[in-house]
Every structure is written in C-alpha cells, then in structure tokens.
Amino acid sequence: MKMKMSLILFFASIMGILSINSYAQVKLTGAGSTFDYPIFSKWFDVYNKMTGVQVNYQSIGSGGGIQQITQGTVDFGASDAPLTEKQMDTFKEKRGTEVIHLPIIIGGEAITYNLPSVGTGLKLDGQTLADIYLGKITKWNDARIKKMNPDKNLPNKAILVTHRSDGSGTTFIFTNYLSKVSPEWAKRVGFSTSVDWPVGLGGKGNEGVSGLVTQTEGTIGYVELAYAVQNKLPYAMMKNSDGNFVNVDFNTVTAAAAGASMNMPKDLRAVITNSSGKNSYPITGFSWIVVPKDIKNYTVAVTLVKLLRWVVTKAQSYAQELSYSPLPEQVQKLDLAKINSITCNGKKLNIK
Amino acid sequence: MSKSNEIIKNYFERDKNKKPFKLIYNLFGNKNLGDLVFEKLTLLFAIFVFILVILMGWEMYSHSTLSIKKFGFGFLTSSTWDPVSQVFGALPVIYGTIVSSLLSLIIAVPLGIAVAVFLAELAPNWLEKPLSFLTELLAGIPSVIYGLWGIFVLVPWVRDVVEPYLQNEFPNSPFFQGAPYGFGMLAAAIILSIMVLPIISSISRDVLKSVPYSQREAAFALGATKWEVTKIVLGNAKSGLFGAIMLGLGRAIGETMAVTMVIGNRPQISASLLDPSYTMASVIANEFTEANSDLYLNALIELALVLFVITIIINILARLLVWSTERKWK
Numbered sequence: 001m002k003m004k005m006s007l008i009l010f011f012a013s014i015m016g017i018l019s020i021n022s023y024a025q026v027k028l029t030g031a032g033s034t035f036d037y038p039i040f041s042k043w044f045d046v047y048n049k050m051t052g053v054q055v056n057y058q059s060i061g062s063g064g065g066i067q068q069i070t071q072g073t074v075d076f077g078a079s080d081a082p083l084t085e086k087q088m089d090t091f092k093e094k095r096g097t098e099v100i101h102l103p104i105i106i107g108g109e110a111i112t113y114n115l116p117s118v119g120t121g122l123k124l125d126g127q128t129l130a131d132i133y134l135g136k137i138t139k140w141n142d143a144r145i146k147k148m149n150p151d152k153n154l155p156n157k158a159i160l161v162t163h164r165s166d167g168s169g170t171t172f173i174f175t176n177y178l179s180k181v182s183p184e185w186a187k188r189v190g191f192s193t194s195v196d197w198p199v200g201l202g203g204k205g206n207e208g209v210s211g212l213v214t215q216t217e218g219t220i221g222y223v224e225l226a227y228a229v230q231n232k233l234p235y236a237m238m239k240n241s242d243g244n245f246v247n248v249d250f251n252t253v254t255a256a257a258a259g260a261s262m263n264m265p266k267d268l269r270a271v272i273t274n275s276s277g278k279n280s281y282p283i284t285g286f287s288w289i290v291v292p293k294d295i296k297n298y299t300v301a302v303t304l305v306k307l308l309r310w311v312v313t314k315a316q317s318y319a320q321e322l323s324y325s326p327l328p329e330q331v332q333k334l335d336l337a338k339i340n341s342i343t344c345n346g347k348k349l350n351i352k
Numbered sequence: 353m354s355k356s357n358e359i360i361k362n363y364f365e366r367d368k369n370k371k372p373f374k375l376i377y378n379l380f381g382n383k384n385l386g387d388l389v390f391e392k393l394t395l396l397f398a399i400f401v402f403i404l405v406i407l408m409g410w411e412m413y414s415h416s417t418l419s420i421k422k423f424g425f426g427f428l429t430s431s432t433w434d435p436v437s438q439v440f441g442a443l444p445v446i447y448g449t450i451v452s453s454l455l456s457l458i459i460a461v462p463l464g465i466a467v468a469v470f471l472a473e474l475a476p477n478w479l480e481k482p483l484s485f486l487t488e489l490l491a492g493i494p495s496v497i498y499g500l501w502g503i504f505v506l507v508p509w510v511r512d513v514v515e516p517y518l519q520n521e522f523p524n525s526p527f528f529q530g531a532p533y534g535f536g537m538l539a540a541a542i543i544l545s546i547m548v549l550p551i552i553s554s555i556s557r558d559v560l561k562s563v564p565y566s567q568r569e570a571a572f573a574l575g576a577t578k579w580e581v582t583k584i585v586l587g588n589a590k591s592g593l594f595g596a597i598m599l600g601l602g603r604a605i606g607e608t609m610a611v612t613m614v615i616g617n618r619p620q621i622s623a624s625l626l627d628p629s630y631t632m633a634s635v636i637a638n639e640f641t642e643a644n645s646d647l648y649l650n651a652l653i654e655l656a657l658v659l660f661v662i663t664i665i666i667n668i669l670a671r672l673l674v675w676s677t678e679r680k681w682k
Contacts, residue, residue: 034641061641063649081644160533165617165634167435167642190436193642201535201628202617204638211503211613216511216533 026303031058032065032078035169035224036287039105039322040078043315053303062169062193069290070094075300076308077290080107080169081193082269097294100342101268102335103286104311106325108253109174110228110235111283113220114213115140117155118234121247123148125239126181126274126282132159132220133178134185135199140218148239155218162212162221165202167193173285174222177273181282222283225253226323240282241274250325252281258328268334284325294343301344305351308339409660416654418647427654433619435639440651442658444619448629449659452537452611453604455625456544461597463545464552465586471553472560473582484557491550499613502543507534507614510542515626529624533616538625540615544607548600555599559592560585591674598670605663608633632659 030040037059044055060068062079069077070091082101083091091099111124128144131137137144141154164171175191189195203209206227213221213233225248228235237245246252259277264270274282289308295301312335316326327335342349413420419427419440430441471484511534518528563585571581586593608631616628617638632655643649 063642063644066644084644086645158531160531165612166638167640167644169642192436193644194435194639196432196434196436197618200618201533202630202638204612204617208503208613212535215503215508 026052026299027054027056028076028300028303028307029056029058029074030065030076030078030289031060031068031074033062033080033169033287034059035080035107036078036105039319039324042318042322043311046315046318047307047310051306053307055307061167063167066290069099069292072292075291075304078104078287079290080285080287081172082271082288083290091292095292097292100291100293100338102289102291102308102312102338103257103268103270103327103331104289104335105287105316105319106253106257106272106327107169107173107285107287108225108248108250108256108281108325109170109222109283109285110225110233110248111220111222111238112210112213112228112233112235114215114217115155115157115234116217117153118149120234122152122234122236123239123245124236126177129238130178130182130185133161133163133198133200134182134188135161157218160216160219161197161200162209162219163197163200163202164194164205164209164222166204166208168205169193169285169287170206170222170224171195173271173273174283176271176285177283180274225249225325229323238282240280241276242278242280244278246279246281248281248283250320252279253284253325254328256280256282256284257286257325257331261328261330261334264331264334268338291342293341294346296345298344301342301349302351305339305342305349309336312336312339409657412653412657412660416650416657418650419654420650422647423651427651428658431619431621433635435643435648438645438647440648440654442632442655444621445630445632445635445655446658446662447621448537448615448619449605449631449633449662452540452544452615452629452631453601455537455541456548456604457597457601459541459545460549460552460600464549464596464600465556465593467549467553468556468560469582469586471557473585474578484554487550487553489550490546491554495547495607495610496613498543498547499610502539502610502614506543507539510534510539514538519626526623527625530622530626532626533628535614535616535628536626537615537622537629540611540629540631541625543610543614544604547607547610548604551603552596552600555596556589556593559589559596562592563588595670595674598666601666602663605659605666606633608637612637632656 037057040057040059044057048054057078062081065074065077065079066083066087068074070087072095083099088099111129113122115122124145125148128137128148131144138159140157140159146154172191172193175185175189175195178189179186179191189198201212203212203221206223209221209223210227210231210233213219223233227233228248235248237247239245255277256272256275259280260270260272260275262276270286272284272286275284289311291304291308295304312327312332316332319326423430423440427440427442428446429443430439431443432439432441433444434440467487471480475483511532515528515532515534515538519532522528567584567588568581571584576584611631612634615630615634617630617634618628619630619635620627622629636652636656639648640652643652
C-alpha cells in the first residue's frame with residue numbers, strides 16, 4: 001500500500017515537472033551568419049526577458065547555417081547571401097517543404113583608404129572601383145580619380161588593393177556590386193563569399209583588412225560600416241545609380257533597401273547592391289533568416305512565428321545602437337506577409 | 353601472487369585440457385591477472401591512437417570524394433583557386449606552406465641549437481634556469497597574439513627596415529623583388545621562426561643534457577677545448593637534435609592564425625620573399641565557415657587531407673633518418 005502511494009506520488013511529481021517545463025522552457029535553436037551575431041545576442045536576450053523563450057544561436061558562418069537548416073538540425077538559419085537555386089532544390093528535397101527568406105537587417109560597406117593628404121570623403125564611382133580591384137588603375141593620381149576629385153590633393157602613389165581573405169557575406173556584397181557596375185568584373189571574377197582576386201593582399205576579417213589599410217599608405221579596402229564607424233576610418237563617397245555621390249551611413253543604407261523594395265522579387269531574395277533612389281548608398285545588402293515554410297512541431301511553429309514578427313518590427317529599433325541599419329517599413333510589411341504564410345503540417349497558424 | 357589469482361590459476365590448471373578451458377588458459381597464459389588486465393588495457397589505448405589516425409584519414413577522404421573525382425591529380429598541380437567558377441587547385445598553397453616552414457627553419461635551427469648549446473654546456477647555473485624558463489615561456493604564448501604582434505610591430509619593421517635593406521644589398525636577387533609591403537612570405541617566415549624556436553631549443557637542450565657526462569670528462573681529460581667537447585656532444589646527440597628540428601617543422605607547417613595575419617593571403621607562386629603568399633592551414637581557416645557549395649567544402653577537406661599526408665610523410669622521413677643515424681652510431 002505504502003509502495004503504491006509512493007509510486008503514485010513519484011509519477012505525479014514527474015508529470016508536474018514535465019508540464020512546468022513545456023510551458024516555461026520553450027527553446028529555439030538557430031545557426032549561421034557571424035555578421036548577425038552581435039545583434040542576435042541583443043535581440044534574443046531582450047526577447048528572453050520579455051517572454052521567457054530561449055533562443056540558442058550558433059554563429060558558425062552562413063554556409064554552416066544553410067547546411068544545418070537544410071538538414072533540419074536547427075529551427076532557423078541565418079545567412080548573408082540568399083540560397084542558390086541548387087541549395088533551394090536540395091532544401092525542398094530534404095525537408096519536403098519550401099524555404100522562406102526573411103530579410104532581417106541591412107549591412108552597409110565602407111570603402112576605406114589610407115591617404116593622409118586627402119582625408120575623408122574621396123569620391124569614387126563603381127566603374128573606377130572595379131578597375132582598381134581589377135588592377136587596371138594602379139596610381140592614386142590616375143586621370144579618372146582626379147576628374148571626380150578636382151579639389152583633392154591626390155599623390156603619385158601606387159594603389160595597394162586589400163580584400164577579405166576569409167569567406168564572408170561582406171565579400172559577397174562587395175563583389176556583387178562590382179559585378180553589377182563592371183561587365184569585365186562580372187566576366188573575369190564574378191561574385192561569391194570568396195573569389196579569385198586579380199590583385200591585392202588579403203586580411204582576415206574586418207580587423208585584418210583595416211589592419212592592412214591603416215598600416216600602409218596608399219591602400220584601399222572594404223569593411224563593414226559598423227567597423228569603419230567604430231574605428232574612425234576615412235571612407236569614400238560612392239556614386240549611386242541615380243548619379244549622386246553619397247556618404248555611407250545608416251540613413252543612406254536604409255534608403256537603399258527602401259529603393260529596392262519597390263521591385264522586390266516574390267521570394268525576397270533581393271541582392272540590393274546598386275539600388276535606385278536619390279540617397280541610396282550602393283554597397284549594401286540584406287542579411288536573411290531562413291526557415292522552412294511548413295513546420296512539423298506546433299510549439300516550435302508558434303514560438304518561431306511570434307519571435308520572427310517581433311524581430312522584423314519592434315526589434316529593429318535596436319539596430320542603430322549596434323551599428324546596423326534597420327529595415328525600412330516597406331520591407332517589414334513584406335516580411336510580415338511571408339511570416340504569416342508559415343504553416344504547421346499544412347494547416348494555417350492563427351496567431352494574433 | 354594473491355590468493356584469488358592462485359585460485360583462478362588452479363582452476364584453469366585443473367581443467368586445462370578440457371576444450372573450452374584450454375582456450376581461456378592459452379589466452380591468459382601464465383600471468384598474474386592484474387598484470388594481464390593492465391597490459392591489455394594499455395594495449396587497447398595504444399591501438400586506439402592508431403585507429404584514431406586511420407579514422408581521421410578516412411573521414412577526410414570520404415568527405416572529399418567530390419573534389420577528388422572532379423580534379424584528380426590535377427588538384428595538386430593546378431594553380432587556380434576560384435570559388436566562383438568552382439575550380440580548385442592547391443599548388444600555390446602547398447608551395448606556400450612548405451616554403452614558409454623551411455624558411456622559418458633556416459632562421460630558427462641555428463638560433464635554437466645555439467641557445468640549447470649555451471644552456472646545456474656553457475651557461476652558469478644561475479643563468480641557465482631563468483633563461484630556459486623564458487625560452488619555454490615563448491612556446492606558451494597563443495598564436496593569435498603572435499599574429500597581432502606581427503601586424504603591429506613585425507610587419508612595419510620588415511617593411512621599413514628589413515626589406516629596403518635587403519633590396520639595397522641584393523638589387524639583382526630574384527628573392528627580393530617587388531614593392532616592400534611588409535606583409536608576405538618573409539614576415540611569415542620570421543614569425544614562424546620565433547614560434548618554433550622555443551620548441552627546437554628546449555628539446556635540444558634536453559637532448560644535449562642526456563648525453564652522458566662521462567663523455568665530456570673523457571674529452572676534457574684528453575685536453576679538448578670547450579668547443580671541441582661541444583662538437584663531440586653535438587655529434588652524439590645528432591639524432592635527438594634532428595627529432596627536435598622535425599617537431600619544430602611540424603609546428604610550422606600546421607600553424608594557422610599567426611601566419612594568416614601576416615602572409616598576405618594570396619595564392620601565388622613567386623620567387624620573391626617580399627610577395628604575399630598563402631598556406632594550406634590558412635585557406636582552410638579562412639574559407640571553411642562560408643564555403644557555400646558541396647564541391648567547395650570537399651576541396652577544402654581535400655586540402656586538409658593533403659596537409660595531413662604531408663605531415664605524416666615528414667614524420668616518417670624524420671623517423672627513418674633518426675633510425676639510420678642511430679644505427680651508424682651503434
């Protein structure tokens with residue numbers, strides 16, 4: 001009798017523990033982009049305090065993130081480059097459902113250089129930048145640079161090209177921009193997270209590139225906007241597709257996304273380099289969260305949808321303090337529509 | 353022999369000709385049970401290490417089949433590394449790895465052995481202890497710190513002092529052509545030599561110390577000078593010294609962080625030490641996280657396999673050389 005009682009008590013207590021767990025400890029896991037990691041830690045920390053939902057994010061790089069979400073070992077992936085057609089096919093084959101791309105934040109890239117006699121604000125256009133990176137323009141006082149900068153004291157110095165040596169979304173955006181503005185670049189080099197550079201030195205990470213640039217006079221390189229701002233590096237004004245020279249800052253980067261949102265593709269896989277708009281800065285790009293369109297587990301589906309809604313709207317206000325550029329309203333709306341199309345085992349989720 | 357063992361033994365002894373017991377008896381033989389367990393257990397661990405190496409090789413091979421199939425032997429002889437058009441050839445990075453390691457040995461071996469000779473043969477006691485402690489301390493510094501120091505101290509020095517000097521002294525040498533940027537093969541070799549120096553010197557010191565003191569006494573008794581005695585000791589310690597150098601080479605080949613921060617990361621083969629270069633370990637560390645296609649990943653893993661095989665070959669060669677010198681001395 002005593003034995004029976006204790007058994008009943010034992011099971012009752014286990015049930016109690018289990019039921020508490022299923023309410024309090026909803027956990028989501030994600031993996032991918034290292035570029036997103038600082039803002040993700042901020043977001044998920046705030047969200048955890050607000051709702052108790054725990055989000056575990058491994059910043060293993062975009063490639064790894066795509067791989068893990070394709071295999072279904074995480075609830076969401078994060079990537080600085082959209083999935084390729086082939087990757088999307090593999091995803092569908094493995095998961096039995098389509099993949100949804102959600103732009104969640106925008107990054108801008110500064111073209112930085114080391115020319116003490118010039119200071120900040122050198123003017124460049126895409127074609128010239130591409131020719132510098134192709135090794136066709138080799139001197140700072142080249143006629144084409146001079147023409148754009150009549151007021152600057154350009155030295156007769158060799159241009160030393162630097163780039164990222166590690167594979168990165170930053171390189172993807174930069175080379176994508178060069179491919180759009182220079183047919184020769186598109187043909188000879190193309191764009192990817194790492195490419196076969198015609199000239200130049202490689203530095204590891206933003207700190208590697210800025211290390212190369214600050215060390216040697218005459219260098220040019222590209223770094224994330226946040227990095228350039230925090231380290232007070234000089235950066236160039238770039239000519240955008242409307243023909244204006246624009247400085248890189250949070251406003252011009254967000255303007256670029258707004259300009260691109262007019263003709264976004266349906267799946268939101270838009271690479272927004274060289275986008276239209278008076279104030280649009282041309283070297284910008286989205287970072288994406290990728291999730292399956294149909295989610296098997298109901299709890300995961302509901303929690304994820306709520307989190308994503310928060311991320312693409314209210315959470316955007318944390319962007320600037322961490323030197324990211326927030327999504328413009330138009331893109332937020334497109335994101336919300338996509339998020340609402342997420343289903344659980346084929347059924348619509350009705351969440352307020 | 354303990355009592356329990358006695359009992360077990362007697363038990364087997366009694367029945368040793370019955371079929372099932374015979375097998376067990378043969379297996380355990382005549383040994384103490386504790387010794388037996390000890391022996392088999394350590395054997396198991398030893399085999400485990402061996403299996404681990406085989407498994408690593410197999411894993412790398414099976415994850416690089418795509419690129420092995422596609423590029424075949426051309427992977428080792430082609431110089432294009434283009435992730436966009438998915439063409440991968442490893443020759444420039446294999447070259448960069450081997451040349452930077454060998455160059456670093458050229459700098460570190462004479463220095464390291466000189467340090468070891470001083471510490472083992474010449475230094476007074478009060479100086480030997482702190483000096484060996486300091487050289488060993490160098491080995492404990494994380495490589496990323498060497499890398500940062502490389503960017504901020506070594507590279508500017510190489511750019512402003514070493515490279516202009518070399519270009520002035522040897523204006524026609526193919527080894528010192530091109531613009532002096534600081535970042536490149538020379539900076540990588542220097543930083544590697546600093547990193548392998550403590551390994552070479554501390555192992556060499558231990559090797560020299562293990563040469564019996566009677567040898568030195570005998571030589572001194574015959575009227576040899578300090579230099580002559582040192583030569584004899586060095587001769588006797590040859591194989592050990594060689595082993596120390598090989599361990600240094602092993603470290604240099606696998607070093608990643610510090611090298612990638614100063615070498616310039618450009619896959620090219622150039623005679624000039626001033627030009628940037630690239631190593632296998634650096635490519636893997638740089639590109640693995642963002643490799644966005646299966647073939648690309650396979651190519652990177654094949655690179656790891658090549659590095660693995662080169663390391664094994666070097667170790668085997670080192671062993672063979674050590675054996676052959678040992679035999680000569682016997």
